[in-house]
Amino acid sequence: MSRLLFTGGTVVTADGSFRADVLVEDEKIVAVGTDLPANGAETVDASGRLVMPGFIDAHTHMDMPFGGTVTADDWATGTESAAAGGTTMIIDFALQEEGGTLNGAIEEWTNKAQGKAVIDYGFHVAITDLRDDIKTELPSIAGKGVASVKIFMAYKGTPLYTEDDDLFETLQLSKDAGVLVLVHAENGDAIAKLQEQALARGDTAPRFHALTRPEPVEAEATNRAIRLAEVAGAPILVVHVSCAAALEAIHLAHERGQTVYAETCPQYFAFSYDDLAREGFEGAKYVCSPPLRDESNRPALWNGLRFGDLQIFGSDHCSFNYEGQKEMGRDDFTKIPNGLPGAEERAMALWTLGVKEGRLTENQFVAVLSTNQARIYGAYPRKGALVPGADADIVLWDPELQVSATADNRHGNVDYTPYEGMTFHGGPASVYVRGNLVYRDGELVGERGSGRFVERNFKAANVEVKV
Numbered sequence: 283m284s285r286l287l288f289t290g291g292t293v294v295t296a297d298g299s300f301r302a303d304v305l306v307e308d309e310k311i312v313a314v315g316t317d318l319p320a321n322g323a324e325t326v327d328a329s330g331r332l333v334m335p336g337f338i339d340a341h342t343h344m345d346m347p348f349g350g351t352v353t354a355d356d357w358a359t360g361t362e363s364a365a366a367g368g369t370t371m372i373i374d375f376a377l378q379e380e381g382g383t384l385n386g387a388i389e390e391w392t393n394k395a396q397g398k399a400v401i402d403y404g405f406h407v408a409i410t411d412l413r414d415d416i417k418t419e420l421p422s423i424a425g426k427g428v429a430s431v432k433i434f435m436a437y438k439g440t441p442l443y444t445e446d447d448d449l450f451e452t453l454q455l456s457k458d459a460g461v462l463v464l465v466h467a468e469n470g471d472a473i474a475k476l477q478e479q480a481l482a483r484g485d486t487a488p489r490f491h492a493l494t495r496p497e498p499v500e501a502e503a504t505n506r507a508i509r510l511a512e513v514a515g516a517p518i519l520v521v522h523v524s525c526a527a528a529l530e531a532i533h534l535a536h537e538r539g540q541t542v543y544a545e546t547c548p549q550y551f552a553f554s555y556d557d558l559a560r561e562g563f564e565g566a567k568y569v570c571s572p573p574l575r576d577e578s579n580r581p582a583l584w585n586g587l588r589f590g591d592l593q594i595f596g597s598d599h600c601s602f603n604y605e606g607q608k609e610m611g612r613d614d615f616t617k618i619p620n621g622l623p624g625a626e627e628r629a630m631a632l633w634t635l636g637v638k639e640g641r642l643t644e645n646q647f648v649a650v651l652s653t654n655q656a657r658i659y660g661a662y663p664r665k666g667a668l669v670p671g672a673d674a675d676i677v678l679w680d681p682e683l684q685v686s687a688t689a690d691n692r693h694g695n696v697d698y699t700p701y702e703g704m705t706f707h708g709g710p711a712s713v714y715v716r717g718n719l720v721y722r723d724g725e726l727v728g729e730r731g732s733g734r735f736v737e738r739n740f741k742a743a744n745v746e747v748k749v
């Protein structure tokens with residue numbers, strides 16, 4: 283039996299912080315308390331460290347075909363970069379392929395992950411074609427431990443795009459099946475028209491990506507999705523909320539008492555429209571959807587995290603190389619593959635910009651990176667908690683660590699980092715997945731293929747979110 287005792291650290295949970303030791307036996311936490319006896323366990327000195335539950339990133343796109351290419355990180359490099367940021371579990375989007383089924387998507391993504399993942403994982407299925415057989419099939423995925431699906435209201439003209447009637451029926455079917463519906467909320471029709479008009483004017487540079495996806499386009503779709511969920515009587519989760527106007531629709535739904543979960547991402551705090559408007563074609567490195575916004579949105583987003591309208595902080599890690607991938611859109615911004623790497627930077631960016639600046643407490647940090655994600659996505663308390671019986675997914679966080687990001691010191695498979703030159707204050711000193719060390723002092727030590735699939739079970743009524 284393997285036994286580990288973390289001693290001398292400060293345990294930080296979503297509820298509070300306290301001095302305690304943590305005892306691990308055979309991949310599970312068995313005790314949290316003061317002065318626990320070692321009784322032969324290997325001790326890990328956690329003094330000066332904050333002992334946190336492993337972070338969960340429920341928004342990643344590993345080895346995913348998108349925008350005429352495939353994301354640069356596969357399940358090995360993608361989960362390694364996540365581990366280097368303190369993440370011990372991801373939930374990735376398995377795409378239903380054209381003519382394919384939901385279970386086919388789960389199988390395909392299982393094959394992509396197996397033998398490669400260094401951390402634990404789950405899947406959401408992105409529904410792209412709600413045929414009659416898919417409507418019948420939908421309830422079966424809950425039994426497979428896949429408790430969430432995603433609908434894209436954006437990306438008109440691609441197989442991802444979904445009309446309102448299918449979104450609405452997905453909400454109805456999912457409610458009955460115990461499946462949570464996630465939405466990418468942007469008005470695909472308006473964007474397609476604005477893009478067509480911009481290109482006709484000769485406006486081809488990366489910044490037009492943002493100018494053809496203005497804030498009301500996100501706010502309108504967010505409100506529409508929420509209202510459709512209200513009619514269906516279903517819970518809903520809005521991913522990658524980027525602006526105050528979209529957040530307002532979520533806040534109003536909360537005031538009505540509607541069950542609406544919402545996520546925001548580091549790129550909306552670290553970058554802005556100005557990055558998209560960088561000289562030459564540099565802006566392509568910052569093309570993601572929804573696009574980077576004016577900085578004036580940030581106070582509202584911070585308040586959303588502080589006061590609970592935004593419960594989770596995901597990376598939306600969707601990496602493409604600059605060379606050969608982002609470059610596909612040199613003469614036409616609509617051909618730049620959408621997405622940024624960020625799994626490695628997610629927690630460090632939140633600590634640096636949030637906790638260190640006094641905008642969030644360390645407990646809110648743990649809530650939005652870990653505990654709330656486990657609760658909302660149905661993995662709690664196996665994940666997201668430092669309690670006896672939970673998986674021993676542990677981050678020893680060093681609040682004094684300083685790291686300046688550069689493409690060469692990133693652990694993923696991307697030829698640039700949008701965070702180039704940014705100095706992070708605070709970061710993971712070591713990271714354990716089920717008691718196994720996967721990352722320490724800048725080095726990955728986890729074995730590829732050691733990550734396990736985690737079955738999730740969503741019940742909206744059971745979700746109590748801490749903020």
Ligand code: URP
Nearest residue numbers: 466570571598600620621
């Ligand atoms: O730009 C983004 N966000 N790319 C990833 C796909 C998505 O919409 O989440």
Ligand code: ZN
Nearest residue numbers: 466521522571
């Ligand atoms: Zn999206």
Ligand code: ZN
Nearest residue numbers: 341343598600
């Ligand atoms: Zn995404």
